[in-house]
Amino acid sequence: MKSFDYVRPTTIAEAIAAAAAPGASYLAAGTNLLDLMKGGVARPDRLVDVTRVSGLDRIETLPDGSVRIGALVRNADLAYNVEFASAYPAVAEALLSGASAQLRNAATVGGNLLQRTRCAYFYDPASACNKRQPGSGCDALGGENRTHAILGWSEDCIATNPSDFCVPLVALDAVVEIEGRNGKREVALEALHRLPDAAPERDTVLEPGGLIVALRLPPAAHGFAKNSRYLKVRDRTSYAFALVSAAVALRIEQGTIKDGRLALGGVAAKPWRAREAEKVLVGAKADAASFAHAAAAALAGARPSGDNGFKIELARRIIVRALTLAASGTPDRLPALPASPFSPVAGVIEHA
């Protein structure tokens, strides 16, 4: 690991000032950043440790009914917060389907939003990667790419965003609060992450020195608790990144979908809100035909970026399955294997 300078501010203003130095990077738990630094993928000159910045570790309900989550809230604390998990069950399920218990105890909300892709070529400094080294090329194109993007990719980058947490959040119109040298601003989570286009080195629209201080779920994110799920298919059932995942939140009255949200994970460089599919769902009957129609709409623009054509069919099935499960009701308690389409009982189909 390259040497660096370490500072530990206690206020947002001090943190932003400290991060103005060239080559500075914010550090929270470090569960992703330290891994990248050990591999020589990230090489900051200065780490600004924000874990002692005060006031960023609260989960609060605002007067208008929004929920505001401080950027330093740990993933496990949010997922196991009973009030939060019962209001936003798909978010809790997504959190608990990601990483391991040890990592969830450390990793922060803000850090989860900013984690880098898990593309193996990005992680390997000997490979060409436009995200790591702009202009060097993309060894994932034509390489081992069965896990790569099927939506929104470019010839310059076919990497995917690895976050589970972001998938239901983007479906629920989460907003990110950012502070920086030019003051405060808010960005819809859907607009935070960028598609690669010709500049894959920029994962997000965050300006240099910008600090995510909180995440907000608007009042309209409420009201889906009875019919929400997150479903994730991965190469092993626990402690693995998504090949494809889907977050679904429905509001159903007398068999008709009054409001429907759908987002996909593991398919693009950003958590993918499927707005065309939502248009199909709203006003439709909550039945198999509507779900199939919605899945087709969600994937209308999908195309393989390599040996990953199977992910399009997999995504179609996962969408239908997630919609079916959400329509049948959010389980009272999270399943033993969160977000898994498999039952813990051999030979039994989950929620058959």
Add this chain to the structure above:
Amino acid sequence: MPSITLTLNGERRDIVVDDPRVTLLDLLRERLHLTGTKKGCDRGQCGACTVLVDGRRINSCLTLAMSLDGADVLTIEGVSRGDVLDPVQEAFVAHDALQCGFCTPGQIMSAIGLIREGQAGDDPERVREAMSGNLCRCGAYAGIVDAVLEAQKTVNAANRRRSA
């Protein structure tokens, strides 16, 4: 020289950290010679380096020592009381929950954390899921799950007795 203060296995220690690159794992093993905590992958994938920080299990390989100034750290060296083993250690012995033993300190620290979290109940599937951050190349998983379930019963019974 920068230094940090840790409560390490119950003892308050002032510790010089001469390089901010030092992880908690390297601090424990290389500087403080507490080699019970193991370095497996050093990348947060295997769980061999699991310790408790402020009562919660984490991967010590992905934590900078400097960042933990003031924290309470419990390692495998601090879980027994003299010759009296922790109930999780007892259960690992009773259930033969290891073969080579390299992953065992991490498994035990993770199990202690799991029991404190109190989310798994007596469901073996939930225990397996909650222990998925600890790999065992020998494949002693069946014994590990049995040991965790038994230790949890013992710990919960002892807690009930204390609070009764």
